Amino acid sequence: MTQQKKLTFLTFSAYRIVLFCGFFGIILFAHIFGPMMWRHYIGTGNAFGYQNGTLAVHYLDVGQGDAIIIQLPCGRVAMIDSGTEWYYSRVKTYLTTRILKGGNKNIDFIIATHSHDDHVGGFAQLLVDFDVGTVYRPLNTSNSPHKTEDAVAHLADSPAYTNFITAAYENSHVEYIRAGVEIADDAKTYSMYFHTPTLTFAKGLTDTFDDFNNISPIISLHYKNHFFLFTGDAGVKTENQFRDCPRALYFANEIGFENMEVYLKVGHHGSRDSTSLNLLDFIKPNKVIISVGARNPFGHPHSLLTKRLKDVANLHERDVLETRHLGNIAFATDGATDRMFFAFDNEIDLTLVYIISAAVLFFVCFTNFRIIK
Numbered sequence: 001m002t003q004q005k006k007l008t009f010l011t012f013s014a015y016r017i018v019l020f021c022g023f024f025g026i027i028l029f030a031h032i033f034g035p036m037m038w039r040h041y042i043g044t045g046n047a048f049g050y051q052n053g054t055l056a057v058h059y060l061d062v063g064q065g066d067a068i069i070i071q072l073p074c075g076r077v078a079m080i081d082s083g084t085e086w087y088y089s090r091v092k093t094y095l096t097t098r099i100l101k102g103g104n105k106n107i108d109f110i111i112a113t114h115s116h117d118d119h120v121g122g123f124a125q126l127l128v129d130f131d132v133g134t135v136y137r138p139l140n141t142s143n144s145p146h147k148t149e150d151a152v153a154h155l156a157d158s159p160a161y162t163n164f165i166t167a168a169y170e171n172s173h174v175e176y177i178r179a180g181v182e183i184a185d186d187a188k189t190y191s192m193y194f195h196t197p198t199l200t201f202a203k204g205l206t207d208t209f210d211d212f213n214n215i216s217p218i219i220s221l222h223y224k225n226h227f228f229l230f231t232g233d234a235g236v237k238t239e240n241q242f243r244d245c246p247r248a249l250y251f252a253n254e255i256g257f258e259n260m261e262v263y264l265k266v267g268h269h270g271s272r273d274s275t276s277l278n279l280l281d282f283i284k285p286n287k288v289i290i291s292v293g294a295r296n297p298f299g300h301p302h303s304l305l306t307k308r309l310k311d312v313a314n315l316h317e318r319d320v321l322e323t324r325h326l327g328n329i330a331f332a333t334d335g336a337t338d339r340m341f342f343a344f345d346n347e348i349d350l351t352l353v354y355i356i357s358a359a360v361l362f363f364v365c366f367t368n369f370r371i372i373k
Contacts, residue, residue, distance in 0.1 A: 054073060114212060142162045214238045218239070228265075
């Protein structure tokens with residue numbers, strides 16, 4: 001007589017429920033505390049090996065947001081944006097385990113590109129936890145009483161931004177972002193330059209969502225034959241202003257972008273309305289970095305953007321680097337030798353793995369296999 005397996009679904013009993021709860025508790029613990037333990041045990045020590053005289057630029061994986069840490073050749077540390085408040089613990093851990101050594105809490109300056117949460121959400125707490133020398137804030141005002149006649153009297157939103165501005169004036173020296181400001185060492189070994197916005201341009205912006213993004217400055221960092229361009233959430237309107245900037249035209253015509261290693265942080269997480277054909281043709285990037293969240297609801301990076309990168313910039317897939325796939329992305333150069341690192345001390349997003357594991361566990365615990373004759 002043949003034997004057959006018979007499946008009876010949802011067979012509950014006390015021991016099955018206890019078994020399920022026990023193993024599900026382990027999965028839940030791993031989901032909640034796993035990233036923290038990963039950062040604690042794996043993300044220790046300065047494996048990046050930064051030394052003075054080297055420029056290092058770190059693009060952090062903060063989901064659908066921006067956070068960039070810069071180690072300048074003179075040893076100064078800077079930040080452009082901070083991601084949301086949700087990701088601040090990741091940013092803080094990265095700073096304390098990878099960037100700052102021996103209990104050092106000094107960050108020389110931070111730059112807040114604009115007032116959206118995914119760019120400034122972590123700054124209020126960062127200003128409390130670290131000693132920040134100078135804060136570069138957008139021209140748009142907030143509910144803070146600290147305003148100047150030069151500030152644009154609109155384009156301010158989000159409680160996170162208001163909290164950041166208040167903390168900035170309480171803890172640091174504050175400067176407004178405006179075109180023409182340069183940050184450099186005495187020997188002009190490197191130069192960070194704000195190409196946008198001019199005060200006239202900023203006053204011409206409105207309270208639309210796009211113009212909230214367009215107040216983002218376009219900032220260049222020039223070091224020897226390397227050129228990094230940071231764009232925040234700037235759209236085409238701001239990109240066009242950058243292309244007309246005398247400093248940008250100097251790089252294009254006198255030095256030639258084609259003669260430099262150009263690293264572009266694409267605008268607005270790879271939206272269709274940023275990183276235009278004209279910008280790509282103008283700077284001719286060698287590599288682009290897209291700070292974007294996995295499974296984000298906006299469809300970023302947009303297919304039109306990726307098409308432009310391939311067809312206009314002639315970039316290979318290996319030269320288009322996304323934080324959602326690679327985690328933290330870091331470049332280091334002394335002008336002669338370049339190094340690139342992916343995903344170090346970054347916890348892997350295992351959310352889908354945990355969900356599937358829980359489903360398999362449920363099936364195993366509550367499905368009864370019986371052999372019948």
